[in-house]
Amino acid sequence: MLRDGYLYGLSSNGALFCINARDGKTAWTGPQMGAGGGGGGRMGRANFGAIVDAGSVLIALPSISSELIAFKPSEKAYEEVAKIKVSDSQTYAHPVLSGNKVFVKDQQSIAQLAIE
Secondary structure, three states: EOOOEEEEEEOOEEEEEEOOOOOOOEEEEEEOOOOOOOOOOHHHOOOEEEEEOOOOEEEEOOOOOOEEEEEEOOOOOOEEEEEEOOOOOOOOOOOEEEEEEEEEEOOOOEEEEEEO
16 A cells, blocks of 8 residues: 555565655564464465555554554554454455445455444
8 A cells, every 4th residue: 555655565474564665665564463474374375454545544454363453654653543353254355445434344244334
């Protein structure tokens, strides 16, 4: 996810990161999300996730933890605003934003959350 000259992503070991898009230098690496990591999730699947721009925050949804994480888009340091468990099973689809609502699909259902 590119915002204000910085790339935000999720590494194969499950850590959020921020990289300067101009020079490729790592600005920060956040804590490892969820259990496991190391590139091999449940049943040998790689750890991956989605990051979407929600205005004043970025929202990350790592597949391995199924926790929706809101964090500030800053190149200075990782600053978590909120974290909520949205599913008991892994999520593979990107979260969808519509107004102040977030829709999250797991293997069996779709959840709707409100952002305040």
